[in-house]
Amino acid sequence: AGVTSGQQIRLKGQGETAPGHRPGDVLISVSIAPHPFFKVDGSDLRVDLPITLYEAVLGGKVRVPTLGGAVELSIPKNTSSGRTFRLKGKGLPKSGGTGDLFVITRLILPDGNDSELEALMEKWRDGHPYNPRSDLS
Numbered sequence: 001a002g003v004t005s006g007q008q009i010r011l012k013g014q015g016e017t018a019p020g021h022r023p024g025d026v027l028i029s030v031s032i033a034p035h036p037f038f039k040v041d042g043s044d045l046r047v048d049l050p051i052t053l054y055e056a057v058l059g060g061k062v063r064v065p066t067l068g069g070a071v072e073l074s075i076p077k078n079t080s081s082g083r084t085f086r087l088k089g090k091g092l093p094k095s096g097g098t099g100d101l102f103v104i105t106r107l108i109l110p111d112g113n114d115s116e117l118e119a120l121m122e123k124w125r126d127g128h129p130y131n132p133r134s135d136l137s
Contacts, residue, residue: 082106
């Protein structure tokens with residue numbers, strides 16, 4: 001538990017033998033293959049969680065994959081893309097416990113043009129203007 005990529009493990013006395021000499025050591029270099037959606041950060045894991053526009057605005061419960069099976073995460077109302085949630089103890093094993101899983105929301109809009117959604121957003125934009133980039137000027 002707790003092995004990291006690039007770490008070497010020594011198996012003392014389990015290597016090659018030569019006449020008149022004790023067996024040598026075996027050195028194993030650990031390489032952790034990338035996972036399709038989990039990213040390793042020490043003993044913590046990170047995962048991008050796609051959410052819909054209506055889940056971001058209205059909130060809801062969504063299933064999140066973990067190493068031990070999917071769990072439900074409550075998405076609060078008005079959750080922005082990029083918001084990070086911490087699932088304590090859902091990461092990789094480490095000495096003295098387990099790391100955490102950090103879930104990062106990613107807002108995904110429906111494919112294709114949706115004239116009804118566009119009309120709704122135009123109406124909303126005209127009645128509720130705001131600039132999320134105002135701090136960048």
